[in-house]
Amino acid sequence: MAEHMLKFVSIGQAMPDKRAAAERRRDFDEIYRDFARENAARQASRCSQCGVPFCQVHCPLSNNIPDWLKLTAEGRLEEAYELSQATNTFPEVCGRICPQDRLCEGNCVIEKGFEAVTIGSIEKYITETAFAEGWVKPPTPRKERGESVGIVGAGPAGLAAADVLRRLGYRVSVYDRYDRIGGLMIYGIPNFKLEKEVVQRRAALLEQGGITFVLNCEVGRDIGLEALRARHDAVLIATGVYAARDMAAAGRSLANIVPAMTYLTASNRKGLGDAVPEFDDGTLNAEGKRVVVIGGGDTAMDCVRTAVRQGAKSVQCLYRRDRANMPGSLREVKHAEEEGVEFLWLTQPTGFEGKTGRLGRVKAQKMKLGLADSSGRAVPKPVEESDIALKADIAILALGFDPEDLPAMFQAPELLVSPAGTVKIDFRRFETSLPGVFAAGDIVRGASLVVWAIRDGRDAAAAIHDHITARAAAPAAAAE
Ligand code: FAD
Numbered sequence: 001m002a003e004h005m006l007k008f009v010s011i012g013q014a015m016p017d018k019r020a021a022a023e024r025r026r027d028f029d030e031i032y033r034d035f036a037r038e039n040a041a042r043q044a045s046r047c048s049q050c051g052v053p054f055c056q057v058h059c060p061l062s063n064n065i066p067d068w069l070k071l072t073a074e075g076r077l078e079e080a081y082e083l084s085q086a087t088n089t090f091p092e093v094c095g096r097i098c099p100q101d102r103l104c105e106g107n108c109v110i111e112k113g114f115e116a117v118t119i120g121s122i123e124k125y126i127t128e129t130a131f132a133e134g135w136v137k138p139p140t141p142r143k144e145r146g147e148s149v150g151i152v153g154a155g156p157a158g159l160a161a162a163d164v165l166r167r168l169g170y171r172v173s174v175y176d177r178y179d180r181i182g183g184l185m186i187y188g189i190p191n192f193k194l195e196k197e198v199v200q201r202r203a204a205l206l207e208q209g210g211i212t213f214v215l216n217c218e219v220g221r222d223i224g225l226e227a228l229r230a231r232h233d234a235v236l237i238a239t240g241v242y243a244a245r246d247m248a249a250a251g252r253s254l255a256n257i258v259p260a261m262t263y264l265t266a267s268n269r270k271g272l273g274d275a276v277p278e279f280d281d282g283t284l285n286a287e288g289k290r291v292v293v294i295g296g297g298d299t300a301m302d303c304v305r306t307a308v309r310q311g312a313k314s315v316q317c318l319y320r321r322d323r324a325n326m327p328g329s330l331r332e333v334k335h336a337e338e339e340g341v342e343f344l345w346l347t348q349p350t351g352f353e354g355k356t357g358r359l360g361r362v363k364a365q366k367m368k369l370g371l372a373d374s375s376g377r378a379v380p381k382p383v384e385e386s387d388i389a390l391k392a393d394i395a396i397l398a399l400g401f402d403p404e405d406l407p408a409m410f411q412a413p414e415l416l417v418s419p420a421g422t423v424k425i426d427f428r429r430f431e432t433s434l435p436g437v438f439a440a441g442d443i444v445r446g447a448s449l450v451v452w453a454i455r456d457g458r459d460a461a462a463a464i465h466d467h468i469t470a471r472a473a474a475p476a477a478a479a480e
Pocket residue numbers: 097098099152153154155156157158175176177178182183184185188189190193217218219220238239240241264298299302409440441442443447448449450451453
């Protein structure tokens with residue numbers, strides 16, 4: 001065992017410096033500063049180099065974490081980067097926004113007693129060093145191939161697939177209805193979690209590698225799926241999930257009740273320097289307002305923390321279960337609380353009230369947790385005579401997302417979907433019910449995580465390569 005490792009007994013866990021909440025509230029910059037070189041090496045040296053590394057088992061990309069930690073501790077950063085990027089297309093993104101407390105770090109064996117190795121921060125440090133040193137290269141192939149692949153969606157699933165396929169020599173075109181590359185990484189996730197320059201820097205590399213981006217192009221409206229099938233040797237659907245769940249409640253039609261993505265996209269566009277009339281006229285700007293966010297997932301956390309930064313007068317978050325049973329990352333809740341957000345646990349909205357068509361109050365009732373349902377989660381039940389009303393100038397609904405109706409959108413009734421509307425695939429081949437059409441990411445899994453989208457995109461790319469090479473080999477085999 002290397003002399004550099006196993007230092008968890010003598011060296012305590014330390015994250016990179018976190019900016020003070022009072023400072024964070026005033027801007028949209030990321031909240032952690034970067035590790036200094038010696039601190040990254042010290043933190044990496046805490047790893048006990050487990051024979052069965054549970055961190056790796058619980059990383060969706062099966063990253064070779066113990067080995068790149070060891071290389072970091074030894075100061076061999078270029079090798080650490082090579083190893084890290086071999087399994088992860090965007091390590092600079094995952095290091096920042098994976099819910100590590102539920103994945104790699106939450107399963108680190110030294111977590112109990114000594115606190116986990118700070119894997120995500122070290123992954124970010126390795127990759128930022130690689131960018132600064134010029135070790136990160138565009139995905140250029142050794143040899144070009146004649147075949148082409150069309151990818152619908154420039155989110156992490158589509159981009160990860162594009163990267164892998166381009167390296168294999170394919171001509172790759174990525175179509176997206178947005179005007180920028182990145183999917184939810186650019187218009188959903190706020191800048192204070194993932195600075196937009198990080199996404200744009202990676203997008204520029206993909207373009208330099210020869211990937212063609214066809215932006216402002218909605219498949220199903222501006223071009224048909226059939227046209228893409230005719231144009232390319234294979235097509236990958238990576239369109240994500242965007243149909244916002246709503247609630248049927250009295251007063252829902254009042255103005256100033258907005259879906260989370262509408263609110264977050266406006267904020268992200270503003271940060272990117274776009275003209276956003278609905279932000280400028282105050283409709284989607286929380287400045288000086290009493291804000292109530294409904295929901296307990298990561299999207300709700302992003303909304304409350306965005307509202308704080310926009311200068312809201314007060315920010316309250318309503319969630320019908322308790323803290324222990326919320327779907328979002330507890331790390332994010334802690335950040336939000338530090339920044340001044342008030343959480344009302346076990347509280348369910350029941351309706352909205354207002355005068356002259358505008359929201360004035362959110363009505364709610366308290367809940368208690370009953371027995372678990374078939375999913376294993378405790379079912380919330382209303383507490384009698386526990387009604388409350390909260391003054392509100394804007395309510396943001398962060399209740400989750402469902403897939404859009406893709407067979408209708410693509411005029412492709414033969415594209416089979418699950419009862420939930422996600423695209424059905426053969427999980428070994430990533431192929432949909434349409435031959436030569438593959439699918440990956442949230443549109444297959446339902447709303448999930450960037451790291452899973454990357455994993456799916458990489459696996460789908462490998463499946464597309466198998467499909468095209470098998471097809472190319474077929475006539476030759478038949479002629480023998
Ligand atoms: P997307 O990122 O949604 O990309 C799909 C792309 O397809 C979009 O660019 C869209 O414009 C395009 N598209 C859709 N339909 C068409 C069409 N018909 N024609 C052309 N283009 C089309 N995950 C984390 O791991 N960590 C987080 O901190 C985190 N925070 C999140 C915060 C918010 C507010 C949200 C909403 C999600 C968050 N997620 C987070 C989840 C994560 O962003 C998604 O799981 C991930 O982006 C899914 O990737 P994807 O490529 O499948 O889809």
